[in-house]
Amino acid sequence: MTTNDNTKNAKLGAVITGSARGIGAAIARRLAASGYGVSINYVSGEEKALKLVREIEAAGGRAFAYRADAGDYQQVKALVEETARRYDDIRIVVNNAGFSQHTTIDQMTVDDWNRAIAVNLSGAFYTVKAALPYLKELDWARIVNICSLRAMTGSNHGAHYAAAKSGLIGLTKSLALELAPAITANAISPGYTNTDMNAAALAKKGEAIRAMIPAKRVAEPGEIAALVAFLASEEAGYITGETINMNGGIYMR
Numbered sequence: 001m002t003t004n005d006n007t008k009n010a011k012l013g014a015v016i017t018g019s020a021r022g023i024g025a026a027i028a029r030r031l032a033a034s035g036y037g038v039s040i041n042y043v044s045g046e047e048k049a050l051k052l053v054r055e056i057e058a059a060g061g062r063a064f065a066y067r068a069d070a071g072d073y074q075q076v077k078a079l080v081e082e083t084a085r086r087y088d089d090i091r092i093v094v095n096n097a098g099f100s101q102h103t104t105i106d107q108m109t110v111d112d113w114n115r116a117i118a119v120n121l122s123g124a125f126y127t128v129k130a131a132l133p134y135l136k137e138l139d140w141a142r143i144v145n146i147c148s149l150r151a152m153t154g155s156n157h158g159a160h161y162a163a164a165k166s167g168l169i170g171l172t173k174s175l176a177l178e179l180a181p182a183i184t185a186n187a188i189s190p191g192y193t194n195t196d197m198n199a200a201a202l203a204k205k206g207e208a209i210r211a212m213i214p215a216k217r218v219a220e221p222g223e224i225a226a227l228v229a230f231l232a233s234e235e236a237g238y239i240t241g242e243t244i245n246m247n248g249g250i251y252m253r
């Protein structure tokens with residue numbers, strides 16, 4: 001459905017992959033507070049997804065929980081179509097689902113490599129491919145990909161993750177070129193952020209990690225979500241194909 005009515009626009013849908021916890025959950029809260037109907041996507045964390053749906057609904061927002069593996073096109077397509085069915089249309093796609101695995105090239109299996117690429121990179125293509133017919137119906141729409149500092153620095157314990165996140169930058173630029181001007185595509189590269197993904201590392205060597213970061217702390221998920229909300233807004237229409245680093249300055253070290 002195409003509409004230029006602003007009130008109506010605020011009632012559209014946003015697909016956020018991997019949004020039951022961590023950065024994705026913060027993004028879902030933020031976009032729901034802006035009036036978007038949000039999909040709370042998970043693979044194993046159904047309880048957390050349902051809890052977040054209740055939280056968003058209690059705050060007056062609209063949300064539903066949906067299990068879909070970001071590394072599987074048919075499941076992602078079903079997630080996107082369910083989002084479009086529940087809300088009037090889809091204006092925002094946030095590719096956030098991701099995981100890291102601590103392994104060296106020597107230890108990495110071919111299956112490890114393929115799984116990391118499937119979830120962290122192919123998943124973003126799958127979501128966009130499935131959502132494109134909906135995004136194209138609107139006068140403006142937004143794609144935001146959650147990348148990583150590792151795309152820029154590489155990794156000595158997760159080459160598959162770093163390669164997937166680097167690929168996400170190329171995908172972001174290509175989408176920006178192909179889909180301009182109505183649809184923008186941008187990426188955010190967080191550094192250390194306070195989520196489950198980093199819990200073990202922060203528990204073990206949090207003090208040393210914080211000391212390395214010029215900001216002297218890790219990011220909170222809500223800080224990443226605030227930047228997503230801006231890039232997903234109408235007023236960010238002149239920013240496209242960018243990857244914004246958000247790492248407290250650690251990349252300068």
Ligand SMILES: NC(=O)c1ccc[n+]([C@@H]2O[C@H](COP(=O)([O-])OP(=O)(O)OC[C@H]3O[C@@H](n4cnc5c(N)ncnc54)[C@H](OP(=O)(O)O)[C@@H]3O)[C@@H](O)[C@H]2O)c1
Nearest residue numbers: 018020021022023042043044045070097098193195196197
């Ligand atoms: N935390 C950091 O320091 C950091 C830094 C740079 C980039 N990032 C990126 O930020 C994004 C979010 O990370 P996070 O720190 O919030 O991670 P997290 O706390 O581990 O949460 C990951 C979320 O993604 C979901 N997920 C994982 N694999 C999935 C799959 N195959 N299909 C669908 N959903 C899946 C999880 O679902 P379940 O709850 O069902 O498991 C969970 O909701 C990731 O792309 C990550 O690479 C994080």
